[in-house]
Amino acid sequence: MDQSFLGRGRPLGAARVLNAIGRGICEVGAIRDYLGLDSGLMSRLLRALEDEGLVTTSPAPSDARRRIANLTPAGMSEFEAYEALSNQRAQRLLDHHPNRADLIAAMDLIASALGQHAVTFEEVDPRAPEAVTCLNAYFAELARRFRTGFEVHLSKDPEAVDMLRPKGAFFVIMSDGLPIGCGGVKGHDGTWGEVKRVWIDPSARGLRLAARLMEQIERTARDLGMTTLRLDTNSQLPEAVAMYRRLGWREIDRFNDDPYPDVFFEKRL
Structure with missing residues (x-):
């Protein structure tokens, strides 16, 4: 070399x-x-x-x-x-290699660890290819992890325009040209927002990227004039529930009729 x-x-x-x-x-x-x-x-x-x-x-x-x-x-x-x-x-x-899927996963894990300081948080249209890549991976993971499975058309999936300025915003985490995470905020009547579709690729978990993404979303929500953020999740995602509690989110009563979540949070900005 x-x-x-x-x-x-x-x-x-x-x-x-x-x-x-x-x-x-x-x-x-x-x-x-x-x-x-x-x-x-x-x-x-x-x-x-x-x-x-x-x-x-x-x-x-x-x-x-x-x-x-x-x-x-x-x-x-x-x-x-x-x-x-x-x-x-x-x-x-x-x-x-006898198990190429495991080999690729291991290489992704090493690449994410080595490149964690070079990742970027890019605001994009949620319909952009890199956003769709992350969202499809997120929906597939929910389908695997939920006992009932997951069908996005049954969920309260936000319209793309609700996660575009001036209503909201959507972010993709990029590492070496590849999308490895996403999340956004959906605007509600200009005063509060709903955090949606927070996901990190398994190869990049444990690097505090989700917490940094949440910080980015909160800063953007303030810039958009929001004073309160809410989100929902599911108890079958215990790592997500634990992270929101650790980041200072307060558990509240159900605020929507989405069939999948059973844990609800709020944070005053």
């Missing part, structure tokens, strides 16, 4: 920079932050890639103090070659 990562003639550091640019992270400062590099090393790696004719850099149109890196046609060919080699090696690893 120090001399010729995947046999392409350059070390891992330069290959990582090439990969970041190929994936669309083009602002030099953003690349540096994403890869955890200091300014000096970042400059040397970029200069080496420029000398190879793989990368060009130029001032950002909106701010000449910032620099933008782009792949040349030769750089794009190298990026695609790295992708193909990586995919081939990963496929061989999976093909020769």
Whole structure:
């Protein structure tokens, strides 16, 4: 890896920079932050890639103090070659493992742990692909865990517009380009909101992401003028019930006629 990562003639550091640019992270400062590099090393790696004719850099149109890196046609060919080699090696690893599902789950767990400080909380339309990916995984988990199963059409599923500003908001947690969690707040007459669809991928649990997501939702609810938040959950999700109590939520009487929840909480902002 120090001399010729995947046999392409350059070390891992330069290959990582090439990969970041190929994936669309083009602002030099953003690349540096994403890869955890200091300014000096970042400059040397970029200069080496420029000398190879793989990368060009130029001032950002909106701010000449910032620099933008782009792949040349030769750089794009190298990026695609790295992708193909990586995919081939990963496929061989999976093909020769007796339980590929467990192997993938273990790799997801390690990736989430290593990347926990680089996750982002992005406000999105709940109909966006990354949001739908999380919501489908959330509904599937409820169907497995509830004794009665779970059918989303029987639940009080909020309309998407109720989780868009100015009524509400919806967030997806992103890690290395992949969605690993979601949650939102549904607006009710401008004075209170209902927290909905809080879910974290099993590979990322235990990293305090759910608590950070709840903090983000509470900040957003305040910005939207809400003074009270409510939520519902089910006693068959004891870790969720415990988290809400730990975060200062107060148990209250039922406030809706959704057939699935049996525990209800409120928090004054």
